[in-house]
Amino acid sequence: MTDVFDLSSVQAAKLLHVSVRHVRKLGELKKLPTKRSGRFWYFSRQAILAYRNSVSDNRWMTREERFWAKVDRTGDCWIWTAASLGGYGQFGTEQGIQGAHRFSYEIVNGPIPSGLNVCHTCDTPLCVKPNHLFVGTQQENVVDSYDKGRHKMSQKGKEGVSTANKRRWADTVARQRMSAIMIDIWKVRKDISK
Ligand SMILES: [Zn+2]
Secondary structure (H helix, E strand, O other): OOOOOOEEHHHHHHHHOOOHHHHHHHHHOOOOOEEEEOOEEEEOHHHHHHHHHHOOOOOOOOHHHHHHOOEEOOOOOOEEOOOEEOOEEEEEEOOEEEEHHHHHHHHHHOOOOOOOEEEEOOOOOOEOOHHHEEEEOHHHHHHHHHHHHHHHHHHOOOOOOOHHHHHHHHHHHHHHHHHHHHHHHHHHHHHHHO
């Protein structure tokens, strides 16, 4: 198999998230095939992707790549498979630990307006699929999850919602709310101890 040298050293460096100097060093060390023409270096995209896959640690990964590597995307919901707290996935970045669903929302939509929660249309706290997420206030979150609960129950063929079911649902919501508060407390504590 012959390599096609279709990348400049700048493009190659970008693909590996390293400096141009670094990628040329890899060429000199024969870790990456390279073709030189005067002061220009060319690299093969195929060889670089193969090299990236061969490196077992995640030092070439961007934050987003590290994030998606922890997500099971086989089902309808995309489930976070790494650390979780209070039912919600947790993802660590240079800025500290944050909710995985919040990180996912921010990848696609940009920063979350302050004071707003990221809620799930699917009611699955571990889900990080961007189009299952929306921002809302705590109030909206509770109303929404109650509506969804009622929807689920009515789909099962029940007419209306029994008082017992309503109460059960309110308990669930209260528990979810409590765990969200616990996460906040835990975050504040972590900040203080830094
Ligand atoms: Zn989902």
